[in-house]
Amino acid sequence: MRVAVTAPATSANLGPGFDAFGICLExxxxxxVAKTTEGEGVTLEISGVGSESIPSDPxxxxxxxxxxxxxxxxxxxxxxxxxxxxxxRPGSGLGSSAASAAxxxxxxxxxxxxxxxxxxxxxxxxxxxxxxxxEHADNVAASIMGGFTIVRSVxxxxxxxxxxxxxLRLVLALPDLYVSTFEARKILPxxxxxxxxxxxxxxxxxxxxxxxxxxxxxxxxxxxxSVVEPLRAKLIKxxxxxxxxxxASGASGVTVSGSGPxxxxxxxxxxxxxxxxxxxxxxxxxxxxxxxxxxxxxxxxGAAIKAR
Numbered sequence: 001m002r003v004a005v006t007a008p009a010t011s012a013n014l015g016p017g018f019d020a021f022g023i024c025l026e027x028x029x030x031x032x033v034a035k036t037t038e039g040e041g042v043t044l045e046i047s048g049v050g051s052e053s054i055p056s057d058p059x060x061x062x063x064x065x066x067x068x069x070x071x072x073x074x075x076x077x078x079x080x081x082x083x084x085x086x087x088x089r090p091g092s093g094l095g096s097s098a099a100s101a102a103x104x105x106x107x108x109x110x111x112x113x114x115x116x117x118x119x120x121x122x123x124x125x126x127x128x129x130x131x132x133x134x135e136h137a138d139n140v141a142a143s144i145m146g147g148f149t150i151v152r153s154v155x156x157x158x159x160x161x162x163x164x165x166x167x168l169r170l171v172l173a174l175p176d177l178y179v180s181t182f183e184a185r186k187i188l189p190x191x192x193x194x195x196x197x198x199x200x201x202x203x204x205x206x207x208x209x210x211x212x213x214x215x216x217x218x219x220x221x222x223x224x225x226s227v228v229e230p231l232r233a234k235l236i237k238x239x240x241x242x243x244x245x246x247x248a249s250g251a252s253g254v255t256v257s258g259s260g261p262x263x264x265x266x267x268x269x270x271x272x273x274x275x276x277x278x279x280x281x282x283x284x285x286x287x288x289x290x291x292x293x294x295x296x297x298x299x300x301x302g303a304a305i306k307a308r
Contacts, residue, residue, distance in 0.1 A: 001035060001036045001111055002033065002034070002035040002036075003033070003034055003035075003107045003110045003111060003305060004031065004032070004033045004034075004107070004305070004306040005031070005032050005034075005103045005104075005106045005107040005110075005303055005304065005305050005306065006029045006030070006031050006103060006303065006304050006306060007029060007030055007032070007098075007099045007100075007102035007103035007106065007143045007144065007302075007303040008024055008025050008026060008027060008028070008029040008088075008099060008143055008300045008302070008303070009025045009027065009028050009029065009088045009092075009094040009095055009096070009099055009143075010022050010023060010024050010025060010094065010095035010098060010099070010138075010139045010142040010143045010258075010300075011023050011025065011093075011094065011095070011142075011170065011172070011257040011258060011262070011264045012095060012138040012139045012142070012257070012258040013138065013225070013228065013255070013256070013257075013258060014207065014223055014255060014264070015203065015204075015207070015222070015223035015224055015225040015229065015253070015255040016199075016200040016201075016203040016204040016207070016222070016223070016224065016225045016227075017138075017150070017204045017207065018200075018225070018227070018228050019136050019137075019138050019151070020138060020150055020151050020152075020204070021138060021148070021149070021150060021151075021204070021207070022095075022138040022139050022141055022142030022143075022148070022149045022151070023142055023147070023148045023149070023164070023170065023299060024142040024143060024145075024146045024147060024148075024149075024299060024300035024301070024302055025094070025170055025172070025295070025297040025299075025300045026297045026298055026299075026300040026301075027087075027295070027297060027300075028087040028088050028089075028094070028295075029087050029088065029099060029103075030048075030084065030085065030086055030087050030088055030096075030099035030100050030102075030103050031084075031085040031087065031103065031306075032063060032082055032083070032084050032085075032100070032103035032104050032106075032107045033082070033083040033085075033107075034067070034080055034081065034082045034083075034104065034107040034108055034111055035080070035081050035111075036078055036079065036080060036081075036111055037078065037079035037080065037081050038078070038079065039078075039079035040077075040078065040079050041058070041068075041079055041080075042058040042064050042067045042068055042071075042079070042080050042081075042082060043058070043079070043080075043081045043082065044056050044057075044058050044061055044063065044064045044081075044082050044084065045081075045082070045083045045084065046061075046084045046085075046086065047083075047084070047085050047086070048084075048085040048086030048087060049086045049087060049088070049089050049090075050086055050089050050090040050091075050096070051084075051086050053090060054086070054090060058082075059130070060130055061084075061100070061130055062097040062098070062100045062101040062104075062124075062127040062128055062130045062131050063082060063084050063100040063101055063103065063104035063127065064082065064104070064127075064130070065101070065126060065127040065129065065130045066100075066101040066102075066104045066105040066108070066123050066124045066126065066127025066128075067080055067082060067104045067105070067107075067108045067127075069105070069122075069123035069124075069126040069127060070104075070105050070108040070109050070112060070115065070119075070120070070123045071108065071112065073115060073119055073122075073123055074109065074112035074113065074115055075112075076108070076111070076112040076113075080108055080111060082104060082107070082108075084100055084103070084104070086100070087099075088100075089174070091178040091179055091180055091181070091261075092174055092261070092262050093174075093179060093256065093257040093258040093259055093260045093261055093262035094172065094174070094257060094258065094262050095139035095140075095142070095143060095258060097127075097128060097130070097131035097132070097139075097181065098124070098128060098139030098140045098143050099139075099143050100127075101124040101125075101127030101128055101140055102124045102139075102140045102143035102144045102303050103143075103303060104124075104127065105120045105121075105123045105124040105127065105140075105144070106120055106144060106303045106305065107305075109123075110305060117144065117145065117159075118156065118157040118158065118159065119157065120144060121137055121140055121141050121144055121145070121157040121159055122137070122154065122155065122156065122157035124137070124140035124143075124144060125137035125140055125141075125154050125157065127140070128140060131181055131182065132181045132182055132185055133182050133185065134185070135154055135155075136151075136154065137151045137154045137157060137159070138151055139258065141157075141159045142302070143302065143303060144302055144303045145159060145161050145302050145303075146161070146299070146300050146301040146302025146303075147161045147162060147163045147164065147299060147300075147301075147302070148161070148162045148163070148164050148211055148299070149161050149162075150162070150208065162208070162211050162212065163299070164211050164299050165211075165214040165216060165268075166298075167216065167268055167269045167270045168216055168219075168266060168267075168268070168269070168298075168299060169266070169267040169268075169269045169274040169296060169297070169298065170264065170265075170266060170267075170295075170296070170297045170298070170299065171246070171251065171264070171265040171266075171267055171274050171277045171278050171281065171294065171295070171296050171297075172257060172262050172263070172264055172265075172294065172295040172296075172297070173242060173246075173262065173263045173265075173278065173281035173282060173285060173292050173293075173294050174261070174262045174292065174293050174294070174295065175236065175237070175238075175261050175262075175263075175285050175290045175291065175292045176290060176291040176292065177235075177236060177237065177260075177261040177290065178261070179232075179235050179236070179259055179260045179261045180259075181258070181259045184232055184235065184259030184260060185259065187231050187232070187235075188228060188231065189227065189231070192227055196226045196227050197227075199226055200225060200226065200227060203222040203223075203224055203225070204222075206218065206221075206222040207219055207222045207223065210222060216252050216266065216267075216268040216271075217252055217268065219252060219253060219266060220251065220252025220253025220254075220266050221252070221253060222253070223253035223254065223255045223266065224253075224255075225255065228256075229255055229256050232256045232259060232260050233256060233260075235260055235261065236256065236260050236261045236263065237288050237289075237290050238284060238285050238287070238288030238289075238290055239256070239263065241284040241285075241287065241288060242254075242263050242281050242284040242285055242288075243255075243263065244284070245280040245281055245283065245284035246263070246265040246277050246280055246281050246284075248280065249272070249273075249276050249277045249279075249280035250267065250271065250272025250273060250276060250277055251265035251266065251267050251272065251277045252265075252266050252267060252268055252272075253265070253266050254266075263281060265277050265281065274296045275296065278294035278295075278296055279294075281294060282294050
């Protein structure tokens with residue numbers, strides 16, 4: 001039996017929603033082709049962008065570890081061969097490791113006869129520990145389910161999905177910088193002042209209300225984080241200039257995408273030009289001596305099974 005699955009890039013946190021909020025892009029995406037074998041366990045082959053730096057040992061790879069988790073959860077007996085084609089650049093802040101884990105978990109769940117989506121998310125989150133050093137489900141939930149997702153818990157997985165307003169555009173500026181998710185998590189504070197916690201809870205709650213109301217101006221105004229963003233911004237040369245340029249060109253809100261270095265701007269396509277925002281962000285990075293590519297995307301629909 002053979003199945004092919006694509007799982008798209010994502011942006012996590014969206015400012016104050018650390019490890020809880022995620023949003024799905026339409027592109028880029030990773031592709032997993034998985035098939036049953038007569039052996040046992042998981043074998044893994046990797047190709048595509050950045051593949052030379054990704055371990056092929058299944059237990060050290062997010063796709064491999066997610067596959068093993070699905071097999072354990074489902075009681076699957078036998079072997080699985082996985083061919084992973086990377087389309088999401090590692091260390092980009094676009095959920096690269098999550099796209100691999102999500103595609104693998106969905107594919108192997110289909111080979112195993114199916115699992116509830118919450119279990120697939122849980123398995124993919126377990127896969128993420130191979131890259132980040134700990135389990136987190138914000139990226140994998142959005143990559144699997146699409147839309148804007150809120151992770152209530154990882155074990156057991158509980159996720160709420162909201163479909164954002166159709167005029168929302170996600171503009172990503174991806175600079176020629178590398179930020180390790182593992183290292184970006186190491187710099188996080190272990191203690192947070194009560195006032196910062198209260199502020200982030202208020203802003204995150206406002207973002208959910210804005211999504212439900214379709215108020216993109218309110219959404220953008222709440223994308224401010226006083227805990228994680230200031231620390232991770234230091235890893236992104238020119239971040240302040242890029243943020244100011246995006247806002248000046250019509251973005252509703254701007255923040256670090258996941259652990260960075262990608263920078264996310266949310267744009268109301270009824271009121272501003274996503275292309276203009278993308279150009280302003282690229283120009284600001286350029287003025288800081290940093291090359292940059294940009295992505296303009298609608299909100300994605302999540303992982304898709306392509307063939308069997």
